Amino acid sequence: MCLGIPGEIIEVLPDRPDLARVNVSGVRRAINIGLLEGEQLSPGDWILIHVGFALSKIDEEEARSALEFLEGIGQAYADELQALQESKIE
Amino acid sequence: MRFVDEYRDADKAGALAAKIASMCEPGRHYKFMEVCGGHTHTIYKHGLEDYLPESIQLVHGPGCPVCVIPMGRVDDAIHIAEQPDVIMTSFGDMMRVPGGRGSFFDSKAAGADIRMVYSPLDALKIAKGNPDKHVVFMAIGFETTAPSTAVTVLRAVAEKVENFSIFCNHVTIIPAIKAILESPDLRLDGFLGPGHVSTVIGCRPYEFIARDYGRPLVTAGFEPLDILQSIYMVLKQLAEGRCEVENQYTRVVPWNGNLKALQVIGQVMELRPYFEWRGLGFISHSALKVRQEYASFDTERIFDLPGVRVADPKACQCGEVLKGVLKPWECKVFGTACTPETPIGTCMVSSEGACAAYYNYGRFSRERVKEATRA
Ligand code: SF4
Numbered sequence: 001m002c003l004g005i006p007g008e009i010i011e012v013l014p015d016r017p018d019l020a021r022v023n024v025s026g027v028r029r030a031i032n033i034g035l036l037e038g039e040q041l042s043p044g045d046w047i048l049i050h051v052g053f054a055l056s057k058i059d060e061e062e063a064r065s066a067l068e069f070l071e072g073i074g075q076a077y078a079d080e081l082q083a084l085q086e087s088k089i090e
Numbered sequence: 091m092r093f094v095d096e097y098r099d100a101d102k103a104g105a106l107a108a109k110i111a112s113m114c115e116p117g118r119h120y121k122f123m124e125v126c127g128g129h130t131h132t133i134y135k136h137g138l139e140d141y142l143p144e145s146i147q148l149v150h151g152p153g154c155p156v157c158v159i160p161m162g163r164v165d166d167a168i169h170i171a172e173q174p175d176v177i178m179t180s181f182g183d184m185m186r187v188p189g190g191r192g193s194f195f196d197s198k199a200a201g202a203d204i205r206m207v208y209s210p211l212d213a214l215k216i217a218k219g220n221p222d223k224h225v226v227f228m229a230i231g232f233e234t235t236a237p238s239t240a241v242t243v244l245r246a247v248a249e250k251v252e253n254f255s256i257f258c259n260h261v262t263i264i265p266a267i268k269a270i271l272e273s274p275d276l277r278l279d280g281f282l283g284p285g286h287v288s289t290v291i292g293c294r295p296y297e298f299i300a301r302d303y304g305r306p307l308v309t310a311g312f313e314p315l316d317i318l319q320s321i322y323m324v325l326k327q328l329a330e331g332r333c334e335v336e337n338q339y340t341r342v343v344p345w346n347g348n349l350k351a352l353q354v355i356g357q358v359m360e361l362r363p364y365f366e367w368r369g370l371g372f373i374s375h376s377a378l379k380v381r382q383e384y385a386s387f388d389t390e391r392i393f394d395l396p397g398v399r400v401a402d403p404k405a406c407q408c409g410e411v412l413k414g415v416l417k418p419w420e421c422k423v424f425g426t427a428c429t430p431e432t433p434i435g436t437c438m439v440s441s442e443g444a445c446a447a448y449y450n451y452g453r454f455s456r457e458r459v460k461e462a463t464r465a
Binding site for chain 2: 003034035036037038048051053055062065075076080083084087089
């Protein structure tokens with residue numbers, strides 16, 4: 001649960017400005033972006049996700065190196081993605 | 091040094107290691123604490139200790155939120171889960187944490203409805219789908235996770251979900267660092283500050299460590315190079331006679347943190363007068379509880395809890411490990427009675443726990459070091 005996972009915003013939901021559809025390592029999920037209120041997020045932006053919430057906006061380079069790092073840690077990341085897959089945030 | 095050789099930036103790591111060695115004063119010994127369990131994980135995974143001169147010792151701090159939940163709280167959570175018409179929800183990491191009378195997994199096997207969730211919002215969704223049950227979310231974590239719990243409570247209010255509450259076990263990092271600074275059995279020369287906690291609280295709250303305790307702190311990222319770079323930055327401060335809070339992880343951590351996240355924590359939660367940490371004992375103002383305004387979402391106000399304090403098992407030396415006084419392998423039951431499959435202490439449960447990280451990776455690199463020195 002302590003991992004911060006990068007994801008790329010696909011769209012901010014028009015009727016729910018606190019939710020975005022996000023691509024996280026190929027998994028598409030709704031993520032709560034309410035904690036980044038002042039950030040003006042748009043498709044293509046990268047965010048760092050923790051337990052279903054975007055905690056900070058990051059740049060693409062940071063997102064890539066964070067992903068490489070996560071892929072390197074193996075099981076813990078696989079478990080986290082599996083949990084994310086089953087998650088249904090609304 | 092095989093671990094670092096396997097790593098894509100081996101050259102850069104080697105160059106940093108040389109810079110670190112050149113920054114050490116001859117004859118001086120350094121003890122640095124990495125506060126965060128994520129850092130501990132990286133250090134063991136990549137065998138970073140092998141890359142440091144012998145005069146630098148890394149000690150692992152209390153920054154794994156699963157590891158610090160005391161046995162009594164686990165028992166209370168299980169007690170709630172066993173009440174009729176209750177669904178308990180929890181992060182997967184918490185499932186194997188042993189209390190005085192077993193873990194969530196044991197209780198689930200015995201028939202309690204305990205479900206793993208990825209996010210507190212998933213727990214809220216379960217509540218909406220099960221109006222005839224009361225759904226409890228086992229809220230754990232440092233300031234990284236507390237805002238998510240707080241937003242979930244606010245959503246429950248907005249959506250008028252009445253069968254949902256949180257069992258709040260959120261802890262705060264600063265009082266724990268303070269307790270460690272004041273512990274007489276440990277002398278530290280500097281700190282690597284936690285990465286993700288700092289995205290929320292920023293770097294300011296650490297300033298007292300430099301100002302009042304004269305120790306440098308560098309907020310560090312999670313990759314091997316981040317950690318080596320941060321160790322270098324701490325050493326450089328010491329060599330130059332400086333003592334400051336610096337931010338190595340500027341890519342992610344804003345100096346002032348995430349103000350919105352801090353605001354929602356403050357709106358929904360307030361500090362407890364004290365809270366028990368596994369192995370560390372009671373620490374003042376070190377945890378959060380739900381504010382009176384949100385009492386109907388506070389599990390502790392809805393259910394009667396046994397609230398019994400349970401002493402840690404005798405064999406367990408997690409307290410010493412969490413304070414950095416003992417290395418994981420120095421615990422008497424490490425790797426024998428206590429393994430990730432059958433944890434006695436919590437440091438063996440989560441992959442960020444020092445004992446589990448060391449068990450999974452570190453012992454191999456240590457064995458190699460032993461072999462190398464024998465040869
Ligand atoms: S080996 Fe087990 S009992 Fe010993 S400190 Fe580690 S987690 Fe605790």
